[in-house]
Amino acid sequence: xxxxxxxxxxxxxxxxxxxxxxxxxxxxxxxxxxxxxxxxxxxxxxxxxxxxxxxxxxxxxxxxxxxxxxxxxxxxxxxxxxxxxxxxxxxxxxxxxxxxxxxxxxxxxxxxxxxxxxxxxxxxxxxxxxxxxxxxxxxxxxxxxxxxxxxxxxxxxxxxxxxxxxxxxxxxxxxxxxxxxxxxxxxxxxxxxxxxxxxxxxxxxxxxxxxxxxxxxxxxxxxxxxxxxxxxxxxxxxxxxxxxxxxxxxxxxxxxxxxxxxxxxxxxxxxxxxxxxxxxxxxxxxxxxxxxxxxxxxxxxxxxxxxxxxxxxxxxxxxxxxxx
Numbered sequence: 125x126x127x128x129x130x131x132x133x134x135x136x137x138x139x140x141x142x143x144x145x146x147x148x149x150x151x152x153x154x155x156x157x158x159x160x161x162x163x164x165x166x167x168x169x170x171x172x173x174x175x176x177x178x179x180x181x182x183x184x185x186x187x188x189x190x191x192x193x194x195x196x197x198x199x200x201x202x203x204x205x206x207x208x209x210x211x212x213x214x215x216x217x218x219x220x221x222x223x224x225x226x227x228x229x230x231x232x233x234x235x236x237x238x239x240x241x242x243x244x245x246x247x248x249x250x251x252x253x254x255x256x257x258x259x260x261x262x263x264x265x266x267x268x269x270x271x272x273x274x275x276x277x278x279x280x281x282x283x284x285x286x287x288x289x290x291x292x293x294x295x296x297x298x299x300x301x302x303x304x305x306x307x308x309x310x311x312x313x314x315x316x317x318x319x320x321x322x323x324x325x326x327x328x329x330x331x332x333x334x335x336x337x338x339x340x341x342x343x344x345x346x347x348x349x350x351x352x353x354x355x356x357x358x359x360x361x362x363x364x365x366x367x368x369x370x371x372x373x374x375x376x377x378x379x380x381x382x383x384x385x386x387x388x389x390x391x392x393x394x395x396x397x398x399x400x401x402x403x404x405x406x407x408x409x410x411x412x413x414x415x416x417x418x419x420x421x422x423x424x425x426x427x428x429x430x431x432x433x434x435x436x437x438x439x440x441x442x443x444x445x446x447x448x
Contacts (some may be wrong), residue, residue: 125172129366130156131231131316136194139211143196152196152208156368157189157230158360165189167197167205168360176205191358191370192230192316215261217318220379229318229358229370232260234310238267238296238321238330239284241274249378251287253320256380262318264291265310267303269326271295298330308334311367318370320378331371336364389431391423406432 144152155167163178176197189195189210197205213230235257239245257264266284271277284293296303311317319327332338361369392414400411417423
């Protein structure tokens, strides 16, 4: 396998050499993470796809490779490769969750955000997708799939373009193959694209069209207008002609991860120090000092909800009864 076709660059080679200098006596070979299990990963190497396990030093350092990572692994006779290091990530696609940051994929060049005109278009949610892409260092593109479902495609495309004039917006009919070539042109040689969006938007259909084969299971939107999750795990695919595609499971929404999610909320952080529970989410827990402050009118519900969103907590206003 030609590693440059799947994203290996001179910068990664330089980083790998620095790691090797600090690990004399070890033979460390590069591989790209194509799938992740419990303390295991499938790697794409110069010898093809190989299974690997994480070295104890990696687990002790609490470093977990994600799909798209470049790692250095040691060959072991009659055993899986042993991963010793994760190379520095050029970019990352991440979201905020209650426990902190969840990495979705790494070393992505372009993120294809897919939507459709059948009830999925939510400008606020799509803006969060775009912000998450920018925060991770990748470039973004908006794909309007199933464009035939609207009588005014130009108006919908203009609505999407208004979210960010610098982001390409492409109409698409993935099932019929229309617009697929234009999407493929967004992914340069050796580049990695990640495909995200709600379930049922046609991500797996587009994946199959880009690959030229039936590799991903497809599903339709049901009567409730909710799509079925046909992609259940992040999957890395090699694109014909070079390049890589990450097909992600459907995302209902995304909260943007920021390095300092508490920045600008110092007043709420100070109040939170008096909460009964150390991991209080400031929603419905008893003994929450932040909820009490809302009840007193000291801070607004809207400000607390903005703080909760920045922290990656589930949506929902703080349960406070205002004093009369």
